[in-house]
Amino acid sequence: AQSVTQPDIHITVSEGASLELRCNYSYGATPYLFWYVQSPGQGLQLLLKYFSGDTLVQGIKGFEAEFKRSQSSFNLRKPSVHWSDAAEYFCAVGGHDYKLSFGAGTTVTVRA
Amino acid sequence: DAGITQSPRYKITETGRQVTLMCHQTWSHSYMFWYRQDLGHGLRLIYYSAAADITDKGEVPDGYVVSRSKTENFPLTLESATRSQTSVYFCASSPLRAHNEQFFGPGTRLTVL
Numbered sequence: 144a145q146s147v148t149q150p151d152i153h154i155t156v157s158e159g160a161s162l163e164l165r166c167n168y169s170y171g172a173t174p175y176l177f178w179y180v181q182s183p184g185q186g187l188q189l190l191l192k193y194f195s196g197d198t199l200v201q202g203i204k205g206f207e208a209e210f211k212r213s214q215s216s217f218n219l220r221k222p223s224v225h226w227s228d229a230a231e232y233f234c235a236v237g238g239h240d241y242k243l244s245f246g247a248g249t250t251v252t253v254r255a
Numbered sequence: 256d257a258g259i260t261q262s263p264r265y266k267i268t269e270t271g272r273q274v275t276l277m278c279h280q281t282w283s284h285s286y287m288f289w290y291r292q293d294l295g296h297g298l299r300l301i302y303y304s305a306a307a308d309i310t311d312k313g314e315v316p317d318g319y320v321v322s323r324s325k326t327e328n329f330p331l332t333l334e335s336a337t338r339s340q341t342s343v344y345f346c347a348s349s350p351l352r353a354h355n356e357q358f359f360g361p362g363t364r365l366t367v368l
Contacts, residue, residue, distance in 0.1 A: 149297075175354045186345060187298075187359040194354045233297060237355025241286050241305070242313075245297040 145170040145236045149246035156224050157254050164219040164249050166234030175237040176217040178208055181248075182230045190232075193217065204228070229253040258282075261346050261360040269368050274333045276363050278346030286349040287329040288357065289313075289321065291342040298345065304329055336367045 146169045156162050168174055175194050179187040191202025198210040208219045217234060231250050235243040259280040268274050278287065285306055290298040300313030302321040310321050318340060320332045333340055343364050347357040 147297075152295075175356075177356065179359075186361040187347075189356065189358075192354070192356060241349060241355055242288075242300065242303065243355050243357055245290075245299075247295055247297040 145174065145238050145244045147234050147236050147244055147246035149232075149234055149249050151249045152247070153250045153252070155252045155254060158226055159223050162219075162221045162224045162228070162251065164232050164234075164251070166217045166219065166246060167215055168217060168234070168236040169215065170236055170238055172238065173212075176208075176210060177235040177237070177243065178202065178206070178217075178219050179233045179235060180204075180230050181233065187233065190219070224251075224253055226253045226255070259346060259348055259358055259360040261344075261363050263363060264361065265364050267366045267368065268336050270337060271335050274336050274365065276331045276333075276344055276346075276365070278329045278331070278360060280327055280329075280346075280348045280358075280360075282348060282350065282358070283326055284348035284350045284358070285326070286351075286357075287323065288347040288349070289319070289329070289331045290345045290347065291315065291340075292345060292362070293342050301331065301344075333365075336365075338367050341365060341367045 148167045177192045178190040193210045231248045233248050234246045237243045262277045288303045289301040304310045304323045345362045346360040349357045
């Protein structure tokens with residue numbers, strides 16, 4: 144069975160500073176990996192995804208993530224955070240069925 | 256409008272009552288899912304469906320029932336609501352050969368008193 148760990152429950156970052164959210168997964172083969180963002184009171188929006196190929200993937204809103212097989216990680220980064228990036232972020236892993244397993248989420252607070 | 260919709264968006268009910276949450280998608284996606292979101296748990300899969308008339312249990316199915324008579328609809332029923340079922344419920348859909356990518360509805364906030 145697949146699983147995801149997001150070690151950081153809550154991160155506070157200053158506007159304009161860089162952001163990195165950690166994600167570790169467990170899966171026996173090459174996984175499908177996703178980052179979703181949830182703004183308060185909203186549904187989940189896909190930020191980016193990794194299926195195969197280049198291990199550095201670009202997403203929407205200036206986010207990127209890097210797949211590192213040796214570390215079973217898929218960390219999300221943004222070079223310069225905007226106040227609108229305050230949200231909850233979920234990492235998810237899928238395998239060769241059609242289901243996803245989600246991490247518990249990381250809440251990002253942006254201070255002025 | 257195209258997409259995935261959920262109704263109602265907010266619902267308050269009492270313990271023991273039956274509640275049905277609706278999910279409708281206009282993409283004709285094969286797969287549909289129901290999740291609940293609780294603090295500290297992320298999203299947990301309740302039930303899923305690969306096609307009309309094909310449903311299966313997820314991680315936390317107890318107390319819930321689903322049906323899928325049409326591809327576009329996937330209602331979730333709480334047969335006798337309990338306080339522990341107070342949560343935010345999300346419906347999602349996924350097309351064939353999408354490498355598990357899922358598209359989410361806006362959610363239903365359910366409170367059981």
